[in-house]
Structures are given as structure tokens and as C-alpha cells.
Amino acid sequence: MQLGLFGGSFNPPHRAHWALAQAALAQLQLDRLIVMPAGQPWQKAGQGDLAPAAHRLAMTQLAFAGMDRVEVSALEIERDEPSATATTLARLRVGYPQAHWTLVIGQDQYARLSTWRQVDALLASCRLAVAARAGQSVQADPALPPHAVTAIEFAEDPVSASEIRRRLSRGEDITPLVGPHVAGYIAQHHLYGA
Numbered sequence: 805m806q807l808g809l810f811g812g813s814f815n816p817p818h819r820a821h822w823a824l825a826q827a828a829l830a831q832l833q834l835d836r837l838i839v840m841p842a843g844q845p846w847q848k849a850g851q852g853d854l855a856p857a858a859h860r861l862a863m864t865q866l867a868f869a870g871m872d873r874v875e876v877s878a879l880e881i882e883r884d885e886p887s888a889t890a891t892t893l894a895r896l897r898v899g900y901p902q903a904h905w906t907l908v909i910g911q912d913q914y915a916r917l918s919t920w921r922q923v924d925a926l927l928a929s930c931r932l933a934v935a936a937r938a939g940q941s942v943q944a945d946p947a948l949p950p951h952a953v954t955a956i957e958f959a960e961d962p963v964s965a966s967e968i969r970r971r972l973s974r975g976e977d978i979t980p981l982v983g984p985h986v987a988g989y990i991a992q993h994h995l996y997g998a
């Protein structure tokens with residue numbers, strides 16, 4: 805079985821997350837893609853505008869609702885600890901001991917992968933699939949040991965969650981960037997100053 809893991813703060817989830825998941829499913833022969841909202845994204849600690857985990861989980865479920873072969877997991881959100889992908893993958897592997905795993909990430913995270921926790925263990929337990937991100941072509945972090953990597957063909961989209969939060973704080977409509985369901989959720993719960 806081929807399984808994918810796609811993690812993010814999803815603060816909020818947006819159209820590039822959705823497109824990246826679709827591209828990964830189409831190109832990587834995955835039986836299933838597990839979408840994992842980060843419980844405590846430790847590298848973003850102190851950022852200040854991180855919505856509560858329960859809201860990010862709810863928005864992620866709305867964003868990926870109806871996407872075939874996708875499962876949104878609450879595994880990281882249910883643990884009261886800083887989220888580390890190596891630990892998450894080790895826990896997931898217990899449930900799927902025979903599966904081959906692919907970690908799906910954007911170039912901004914690939915460029916700094918050596919800063920992640922237990923990166924050697926992570927690289928030993930999965931292959932990487934990386935999407936270019938607005939102006940950044942797929943290029944390895946030079947500090948990483950040799951590893952298996954596949955480039956995901958992806959129509960670059962400069963959208964980011966931080967830009968969406970900025971727009972919301974200025975009272976702008978973000979529906980085209982997140983879709984009507986997530987936009988409605990943000991408005992209903994007055995997230996990000998909306």
C-alpha cells in the first residue's frame with residue numbers, strides 16, 4: 805500500500821493546499837493521502853495569529869471534504885506536545901506496518917528540512933515529494949543527507965495563509981483563495997479579525 809502524509813498548520817487551509825493534495829494523488833500512485841493539521845507547530849510558536857487547533861481542524865475538514873482518497877487526521881491535534889513529523893510518521897506506521905510512505909511538502913519546507921526534529925529518522929522512513937512554491941524551484945536543503953525525492957508537477961500559486969490572514973485583517977474578501985465553506989467558517993467564528 806502507498807500512503808501519503810501532507811501536514812500543515814492550515815491557518816487557514818487554502819486553494820494551493822487543495823491543489824497540492826490533488827497533484828500528489830494524481831502523480832504519486834497513492835492509495836490514500838492523510839492530511840494532518842499540526843497540533844502545535846513549534847517553529848511557528850509565538851507567531852500570535854495561530855487559530856485554535858479545533859478551528860484549524862474544522863477548516864481542514866471543510867477544505868478537503870469530498871476529495872477522494874483523502875483522510876483528515878486529528879492525530880497531532882489530540883496530542884499535547886510540539887508536533888514533529890518524524891514522531892507522527894512513526895505512530896502512523898504502527899497502524900500500517902506494510903505501507904510505503906511519501907511525505908508531501910512545499911519547497912519552503914524542503915529548503916529548511918534539516919531544522920526539523922529527528923530528520924534522519926524521518927528520511928529513513930519515507931520518500932519525499934516536493935512541490936515548487938512561487939518563485940522557488942525544487943532544491944534540496946544542502947545540509948540534508950542523501951535521500952529519495954520526487955518533484956510534484958504543480959501550477960505555481962503564490963497564495964499563502966499569511967497573506968490570507970493579512971487580507972482578513974484589512975477586511976478583504978478571501979473567498980477566492982479558500983473557497984466558500986472555509987470563508988464562511990472564518991466569518992462565522994470571527995477568526996483572524998474577520
Ligand SMILES: Nc1ncnc2c1ncn2[C@@H]1O[C@H](COP(=O)(O)OP(=O)(O)OP(=O)(O)O)[C@@H](O)[C@H]1O
Pocket residue numbers: 811812813814815820821824908909910911912913935936937938961962963964965966967
Ligand atoms: N502556495 C503554495 N505552493 C506550494 N506549496 C504550498 C503553498 N502553500 C503552502 N504550501 C505547502 O503546504 C504545506 C502546509 O503549509 P502551511 O499550512 O504552512 O501554509 P502556508 O501558506 O505556508 O502558511 P503561512 O503563510 O502561515 O506560513 C507546506 O508544506 C507548504 O510548503
Ligand SMILES: O=C(O)c1ccc[n+]([C@@H]2O[C@H](COP(=O)([O-])O)[C@@H](O)[C@H]2O)c1
Pocket residue numbers: 810811812813814840841842845847848887888889890913919920921
Ligand atoms: O518535524 C518537525 O520538526 C517539523 C518542523 C517544522 C514543520 N513541520 C511540519 O511541516 C508541516 C508544515 O509546517 P508549517 O509550519 O509550514 O505549517 C507541518 O506538518 C509541520 O508539523 C515539522
